Amino acid sequence: MDRTILHVDGNHFYANIEKANDPSLKGKPMAVGGDVEQRHGIILAKTDEAKARGVKTGEALWQAREKCKDIIIVPPNYPLYIRYSRLLHDIFEEYSDKVQAFGLDESWVDVTNSMDCLKMSGEEIAHEIRERAISELGITVSVGVSWNKIFAKLGSDYKKPNAVTIFTKENYKSKVWPLPAEDLLGVGRATQIKLNARGIKTIGDIANTSPSLLQNWLHKWGLFLHVFANGMDTSPVTPTGFEEAIKSIGNSTTTPRDLVNDRDVRITFTALCESVATRLREHGLLGKTVQISLRDNKLFSFERQMTLQKPTCIATELLNAAMLLFKKHYRWDKPLRSIGVRAMNLVSEHTSIQLDLFENEEKRIREEKLERTVDNIRKRFGHHAILRGMLSEDKELGYLNPHDDHTIHPVGYF
Amino acid sequence: MNDAKVYVDVLVNHMKNGKIIPLCIRWEDGEKYRIDQILDVIRAASTKAGGTGIRYTIRIGNTTSFLFLEEDKWFVERRG
Secondary structure (H helix, E strand, O other): OOOOEEEEEEOOHHHHHHHHHOHHHOOOOEEEEOOOOOOOOEEEEEOHHHHHOOOOOOOEHHHHHHHOOOOEEEOOOHHHHHHHHHHHHHHHOOOOOOEEEOOOOEEEEEOOOOHHHHOOOHHHHHHHHHHHHHHHHOOOEEEEEEOOHHHHHHHHHHOOOOOEEEOOOOOHHHHOOOOEHHHOOOOOHHHHHHHHHOOOOEHHHHHOOOHHHHHHHHOHHHHHHHHHHOOOOOOOOOOEOOOOOOOOEEEEEEEEEEEOOHHHHHHHHHHHHHHHHHHHHHOOEEEEEEEEEEEEOOOOEEEEEEEEEEEEOOHHHHHHHHHHHHHHHOOOOOOEEEEEEEEEEEEEOOOOOOOOOOOOHHHHHHHHHHHHHHHHHHHHHOHHHOOOHHHHHOHHHHOOOHHHHOOOOOOOOO | OOOOEEEOEEEEEEOOOOOEEEEEEEOOOOOEEEOOEEEEEEEEEOOOOOOEEEEEEEEEOOEEEEEEEEOOEEEEEOOO
């Protein structure tokens, strides 16, 4: 039996939530933008009014202001967006237990087995969800309905805002296939260029190209795209919240001023590693690999990684690895504008670990206990209630609170 | 700023079955109003004041109005 899958997409999610919370913004060009003071000065989301004036997501705030003098830019309020995301999920879960989040603003809902007992078709459920988003949350969503996740996602993008699109086995060749290839999940910029160069412009073109040829051009990925374009994707809707399905935990930051020496980097890495370690502990995970990312003030960036001897959730150990990597790979040709730390190859904290005869294991346990205690103090009294002495050396850099400031991550499809 | 949204103190009865029944509101000026009747309870967005919450349609004397429970705070929409 064919499945019935909904993909629900919150239209201009962040901007619409801001509008839903402040009616005085209604009808005005408005955008959610990063903090200029902290130099995260880009547009994260914008309303239709701002879009009509040519404002684009991802451009610098000053560029947006140039096109649209009266644009209202508000700083992001992630706790608010997370709350709305959760409320949307609560609605979905009234229709199915199979709800899979894809970022904060997108979700798949598999209603195959719910339609009988609800006595509703997939389309009716889609419309009810769309209407409830407006009446209960004050935001619009667009919904795609299809028999596979890929086409359902294309559907939510096909007509918006506040619309429902249905792709069936009868209409997909006339509706999905003429869409540009880059609309397909998995066709990014690089793949698009490769495909276009070979005359592949639409999703239909991908579908009708032989899999072996696609594999030749794009390796394994070519086969995926062929399956996607033909509506043959059978991957299930796996119930996950937006915070789950973690493959790595990382934090990066564009610092309030350029970093010019090892000490600056150490201070910033300290704050970032503490945040990564706290989040590892929150999720009961240990990282086996540490990766650092560096971007200089000419925006050239690169990443380096190393494997740890033992998986860890201790900030000090992450920091030592990060500094080791940094000293090995950076020669200070230019000041740094943004740096990041990531723990990868995650394993559960319940995994057995090979102990070391010569290392002081007790000390590690003590350190972990100490850091967990700090977590608790911060939970009760706020992040800045307790800080490492190092961070007070430079108020500007050390005041960073990456854990609360940015914990939103896009997730991959696989 | 958004002055259509007025947060208020509310005297509430938490029932043993989990229901939450607001009994009395204290307005900004300190004046207290007893809620005579709850006509409807539904999750809804506030179109006038913004935000979303559990919306109680309440009757105080001869007037009906909305009272929102937004997570752990209560607000009403300012008339005007």
